[in-house]
Amino acid sequence: MRNPIRRRANWVIVVTYLVALLLSIWPLPDWAEPFRPAWVMLATVYWCLFLPHRVGLLVTFVVGILVDSLTGSLLGEHALALLLVAWVVLKLHLQIRVYPWWQQTLLVLSLMLLYTFVLFWVDGMLGYTQGALLRWMPVLITTLLWPWVMQLMSVLQQRYQVS
Amino acid sequence: MFALHRPQRSPRLFSSNPAGALRTLLLIAVCIALMFYDHQRGHLQKIHAALSTLVYPVQAVVNAPYALAGWAGDKLAVHSALVRENTRLKQQLLRDAVQLQQTAALEQENARLRELMQAGAKLSGHVVVATLLAVDMDPFRHVIIIDKGAHAGVYEGQTLLDAHGIIGQIIQVGPVSSEAALITDPSQAIQVEVNRTSLRTLAIGGADVDILSLPYLANNADVKPGDLLVTSGLDNHYPAGYPVAVITQVHRDPAEPFASVSAQPVADLDHGHDVLLYFPALAPAPVPKPEVRGAKKTPGKRPR
Numbered sequence: 001m002r003n004p005i006r007r008r009a010n011w012v013i014v015v016t017y018l019v020a021l022l023l024s025i026w027p028l029p030d031w032a033e034p035f036r037p038a039w040v041m042l043a044t045v046y047w048c049l050f051l052p053h054r055v056g057l058l059v060t061f062v063v064g065i066l067v068d069s070l071t072g073s074l075l076g077e078h079a080l081a082l083l084l085v086a087w088v089v090l091k092l093h094l095q096i097r098v099y100p101w102w103q104q105t106l107l108v109l110s111l112m113l114l115y116t117f118v119l120f121w122v123d124g125m126l127g128y129t130q131g132a133l134l135r136w137m138p139v140l141i142t143t144l145l146w147p148w149v150m151q152l153m154s155v156l157q158q159r160y161q162v163s
Numbered sequence: 164m165f166a167l168h169r170p171q172r173s174p175r176l177f178s179s180n181p182a183g184a185l186r187t188l189l190l191i192a193v194c195i196a197l198m199f200y201d202h203q204r205g206h207l208q209k210i211h212a213a214l215s216t217l218v219y220p221v222q223a224v225v226n227a228p229y230a231l232a233g234w235a236g237d238k239l240a241v242h243s244a245l246v247r248e249n250t251r252l253k254q255q256l257l258r259d260a261v262q263l264q265q266t267a268a269l270e271q272e273n274a275r276l277r278e279l280m281q282a283g284a285k286l287s288g289h290v291v292v293a294t295l296l297a298v299d300m301d302p303f304r305h306v307i308i309i310d311k312g313a314h315a316g317v318y319e320g321q322t323l324l325d326a327h328g329i330i331g332q333i334i335q336v337g338p339v340s341s342e343a344a345l346i347t348d349p350s351q352a353i354q355v356e357v358n359r360t361s362l363r364t365l366a367i368g369g370a371d372v373d374i375l376s377l378p379y380l381a382n383n384a385d386v387k388p389g390d391l392l393v394t395s396g397l398d399n400h401y402p403a404g405y406p407v408a409v410i411t412q413v414h415r416d417p418a419e420p421f422a423s424v425s426a427q428p429v430a431d432l433d434h435g436h437d438v439l440l441y442f443p444a445l446a447p448a449p450v451p452k453p454e455v456r457g458a459k460k461t462p463g464k465r466p467r
Contacts, residue, residue, distance in 0.1 A: 021221050025298040027229070030433070033302045057182065061190050065197075069214035070221060070298075072306040072335075072342050075207060076197030083190055090182035122198065127349050128303050130370030135303070 009162035013055060016043050016153065017063055025070050034134040037142045040067050041115050044082050045108060045146075046153045048089040049096055051162065060086040074122060081118035085111045101147050109143040208336075212313070215337030222298050222308065222340065229297035288402060290324065290439040291315065296340065305345035305372055307331075309438060312339045320400060322441040328406035328429040329353065329394060330438055345432050346407065347372050354398040355407050358391040366392060366408060366426060372433045375408050377424040382415050384422060392426055402441060406430075 020039035028036060040063060047055035064079025071078070088111060089096065096107060116139050123129070156162075200206040293309040300306045311317050313336050323330040323343050331351065335342040346353050347368040355377075356363045362384060366375040380386060390410045396403025408426035415422045 018221070021218075022225055025222065025225055025300070027225070027297050027299050033299060036299070036302070052182075057186055057190050061193070064194075065214065066218055069211070069218050072300040072304060072308070074198050075201040075210065075214075076194040080191060080194035080198070083187070083194060087182050087187050123303060126202065130349065131303055 009160055012156060012160045012162050013047060013051070016047075016156070021063075021066060021070060024067060034131065035137050035141055037145050038112065038115060038138050040064075040078070041082060041085060041112065042108075042142060042146065042149045043153075044086055045089055045111060046150060048086045049093050050154070050157065052090050052093050056090065057083060057086055073119075074126065077119060077122045080122070081115045084118060085115050088114070101150070104150070105143060105146050108146040109139065112139045112142050208319075211335045212337050215312075215335065215340055215342070219337070219340055222296050225298045226296045288441055288443040290441055293317075293323075293438050293440050295436055295438065305331075305348040305368065305432070306334070307343050307345065307438075309341055309343060309440075310339070311440060312337045312341050314338060315440075316442070317341050317440060322401050322405075324405065324439040324441055325430045325435050325437070326439075327431060328408075329401060330430045330432060330435070332400070333440075343438075345372065346428060346430075347375060347432060353401060353407060354395045355392040356395040357386055357410075358393050360385050360390075362386065363395050363397065373427055374411075375426045375428060377410075377426060378421060380422050380424050382417065382420065382422050386410055386413055386422070386424060388413060391429075402443060 017040070020043040023039040024036065044055075044060050044063065048060065060082050061079050064082040065075065067073075067078040067082070068075050096104060099107065116136060120132075120135055197207070201211075291311070293311040293315075296308045296310055298308060300308065309317075309323075317333055317336050319333055319336050321333040323332060329346055331343050331345040331348070333341050334344045344351050345368070346366070349368050349370070352365050352367040353375075354363065355366045362380075364377050364379050364384075366377050369376055375392075377386075377392075388410050392407045392410065394401040394403055394405045394407055406429045408428045410424060410426045412425045413422060414424070
């Protein structure tokens, strides 16, 4: 018998990932499209940071494959980028958790650089080299979003007692 | 009993190595293998089809407000607006019908001339309307998702058109939706000919959604801005004779072997809402070759 709170808690994780997936294909005006934040990456960082025993590499891999299928990129491309990010977070989660918020944000910045670099690298090998400068725009926006997303997610986590 | 198990289930502060080296390397290897096989299209069709079914609800949810807005727009449209639209469409229909009359005559003449030249008859197919899903894809790829899949007979490599010309081709088929690459996607190339001179060349995609480049035209090639490019059909892929693009820029540098020519696609690549799926007509049975005397069964071939 599992206790009901735990089951509902699972549901919260699924919903946050679903919302992140929805936001990553939500139609934006043409000019705003390159600035779309990497929502799924933020969700991955949060859950791997605070629930490493529940959301690990396997979940990240599955979510990454879903992102690939949704956005029409090469199968495994986003999965690889997310896996590397998740790996760093999982390795350092005990240290990152006690960082002050601005230090966490700096870490998210470097993780986002890694994430974007992997995507750029894979795309570059396939010949999709256009928009070199625009590619780095989500780095800044996603980083700036981290403190807010973290606040929101931790409220959610406490409200539904996800553990 | 439960009390004994509780401590194990409670949050562990120091969880045992969630990022094991073996698991990490294994998953990374799986990713790389997937990318490798996916890059050579055709290997992962089944996985793609299954995944597209899995993510279709997400796409449908994102598409829903737009579909709903369209539906509500139809339901709540003002009578006068509908009448105005109806009048406009009727006029359009009349204009098109007049042009079609000429087309019919020209088609017949063309068929007669082809017969004279003993060239094969031109085949025309039929089209099925599909609607784009209002979802954003990878911004650095020119791909779209349509709401028709294998159940509607869509197949990989199928041509997509709109009212003005070629849009692209289907690259992934799912059960209820399919993915198509626009002709301007960096991975795409299309066999075209200049309508004015029948000069054949390749048009390939690039970074911009409204620019095709024609890198294989010699410096002295007879092209000029304004020339229409139509499909040549030589790639055995796109149907012949459909408009693709209009040449916008010709730059000839004597130091270079090839002119740098760019063209603008005539189809509404990034604004359209409805697209047409092209189904080619089935090829007629090949005409039997006239029998040559002596080539009939020879006694030597008869089984003994």
